[in-house]
Amino acid sequence: MRTLVYYVASTVDGFIAGPDGSYDFFGLDPDVGRHLATHWPQTFPTVAHGQFGIDGRQGRFDTVVMGRGTYEPALRAGITSPYAHLRQYVFSRSLPPSDDPTLQVVSGDPVEFVRDLKQRPGRDIWLCGGGDLAGQLLPEVDELVVKVNPVVAGSGVPLAGRAFDPHRFTLTDATPIGGGVVVLRYAR
Numbered sequence: 647m648r649t650l651v652y653y654v655a656s657t658v659d660g661f662i663a664g665p666d667g668s669y670d671f672f673g674l675d676p677d678v679g680r681h682l683a684t685h686w687p688q689t690f691p692t693v694a695h696g697q698f699g700i701d702g703r704q705g706r707f708d709t710v711v712m713g714r715g716t717y718e719p720a721l722r723a724g725i726t727s728p729y730a731h732l733r734q735y736v737f738s739r740s741l742p743p744s745d746d747p748t749l750q751v752v753s754g755d756p757v758e759f760v761r762d763l764k765q766r767p768g769r770d771i772w773l774c775g776g777g778d779l780a781g782q783l784l785p786e787v788d789e790l791v792v793k794v795n796p797v798v799a800g801s802g803v804p805l806a807g808r809a810f811d812p813h814r815f816t817l818t819d820a821t822p823i824g825g826g827v828v829v830l831r832y833a834r
Contacts, residue, residue, distance in 0.1 A: 648764045651707070652773040652780055653689055653791040654805065661802035662777055667715055672795050675825025682793075682823075689772060691720070692730040707732060708769040711760060713779035714738035715803070732772070735759070737779055760786050781808030788834050790815050796826030 654662050655672050663669045683690060683698040688705035690698060710732045717736045720728035726746040727734065734749040737759075741751045752759055760783055763771055773783060780787070784806050792805070815832035822828050 648709075648766070648768055649770045649788040650711075650760060650764060650773055650783065650786050651770055651789045651791060652783075652787045652806075653686065653793075654773075654775055654780070655793040655795060656805050657795055657797045657799040657802070659798050659800065660805045661799040662775055662805055663715075663803040664799065665802050667718065667776075667803065671797060671799070673825075675827065677824025678793075678827050681829075686791075688729075688732060689774075691725075691728045693725065693728075695731070703731070706770045707772040709733040709735070709763065709771045710774050711735045711737065711756070711763075711771060711779070711783075712774040713776045714741055715778070716775040717741075729774075733768075735763075756782050757786060777803040777805060777807040781806040784808060784813055787813075790830075790832040792830045792832075793823075794828045794830060 655669065656662050664671065679698065683700055686705070687700040688707045690700055694700070710729045714736060717728070720726070726744065727748045730748050736744070736749060736751050737756045738751055739753050744751050756779060760771070764786070773780060773787065815834055817830065818833050819831040820828060
């Protein structure tokens with residue numbers, strides 16, 4: 647069975663974006679960029695692959711799932727397929743079906759859809775964000791990979807937006823990667 651991996655950048659206080667959905671305050675230290683391009687290459691948008699010397703076939707994922715809010719910045723930039731090197735699913739009840747054959751808009755229940763995806767053949771599935779979708783899918787998350795940035799935001803989009811319902815994970819690795827960023831890996 648495939649694994650659902652929630653791989654995301656976060657502030658020290660647990661926010662993945664500002665109240666307006668912005669994330670530029672994270673920055674990208676060159677050491678961090680090199681580490682991520684080497685260890686998590688498929689999580690870079692396809693348009694950035696040439697800049698970082700990434701071969702889109704390398705890595706553990708062949709599928710990405712994301713919420714509408716995570717997809718919106720690409721749409722605003724005129725990019726309908728931000729991760730064209732992966733099968734892409736965007737969960738939204740307000741977006742029309744995509745004309746792009748590499749991306750599917752899903753209006754149904756994310757939990758049922760992801761449970762079905764996990765049963766299909768393929769490599770692991772990357773949960774890209776955002777916090778609302780992550781909150782809905784938290785019971786299905788098998789691995790949590792959080793790039794904790796040395797930033798305290800105070801408010802914004804939480805790592806997993808949901809009612810109080812603790813889910814315990816086990817720390818499997820903690821790796822400082824430069825620029826004050828630490829990658830924490832947890833397993834269910």
